[in-house]
Amino acid sequence: MILLTFGVLLWSIAHLIPSAAPQKRSQWIEQHGESKYKGLFALTILASLLFIVFGWRSTLPEIWYIPSVGLRHVTMLLMMVSFILLGASQSKGTRIKQWIRHPQLTAVAIWAFAHLLSNGEARSVILFGGLLIWAELSIIFINKRDGKWDKPTLIYSWPREALTLVISLVLYAIVAVFLHKYIAGLPIV
Incomplete structure (x- = not known):
């Protein structure tokens, strides 16, 4: 259940940052570039989905x-x-x-x-x-x-x-x- 919970939290936080903290997102893009931000975002979403799937399957x-x-x-x-x-x-x-x-x-x-x-x-x-x-x-x-x-x-x-x-x-x-x-x-x- 820990993997599932972590996956849902990771998904939520990654998706909420652009709307809840747009200045942090803009600051990160300015420092590291938009392509790195998009790559990190995509990897975070992929990781969250893997945590959700494996967490779901491993939870009775x-x-x-x-x-x-x-x-x-x-x-x-x-x-x-x-x-x-x-x-x-x-x-x-x-x-x-x-x-x-x-x-x-x-x-x-x-x-x-x-x-x-x-x-x-x-x-x-x-x-x-x-x-x-x-x-x-x-x-x-x-x-x-x-x-x-x-x-x-x-x-x-x-x-x-x-x-x-x-x-x-x-x-x-x-x-x-x-x-x-x-x-x-x-x-x-």
């Missing part, structure tokens, strides 16, 4: 709480919303970006919360709870750093936006039906 699932069976469907619905937001975050002109300032971080927060609804073992609480806290803190710090939100002016046509929605839903179905058992070791359906 100790039950902290027993989720309600009925929440499984809520989790699946929230995951679908998460995939839609993630798809919108990768597309420049979606209407979702007119309503939600940080669709990708919001998608991660919803993803983490949804998994907490269905998983009550210690390793899930550490992973999903930690990533939920990180996503919410990121939103707060980015909003503080960037100030007033200027909503995007580019909006795609309805057919192009519908295509983004369809792609997001197809990816959700592929992950839910086929890939989840390989990613997490547990089949959903």
Whole structure:
């Protein structure tokens, strides 16, 4: 569990520095160069992912709480919303970006919360709870750093936006039906 916790903390700190301490990031880039910063950032993220994966696999699932069976469907619905937001975050002109300032971080927060609804073992609480806290803190710090939100002016046509929605839903179905058992070791359906 120590590896998993360390991995989540390393991931969170590395991602929070640019938004919570932008002056430290700028200072480091001035002293060492942007390419070294990007290289160190990439290595830190890779290391955090390795700690998370190995920490997850080495931690026995100790039950902290027993989720309600009925929440499984809520989790699946929230995951679908998460995939839609993630798809919108990768597309420049979606209407979702007119309503939600940080669709990708919001998608991660919803993803983490949804998994907490269905998983009550210690390793899930550490992973999903930690990533939920990180996503919410990121939103707060980015909003503080960037100030007033200027909503995007580019909006795609309805057919192009519908295509983004369809792609997001197809990816959700592929992950839910086929890939989840390989990613997490547990089949959903």
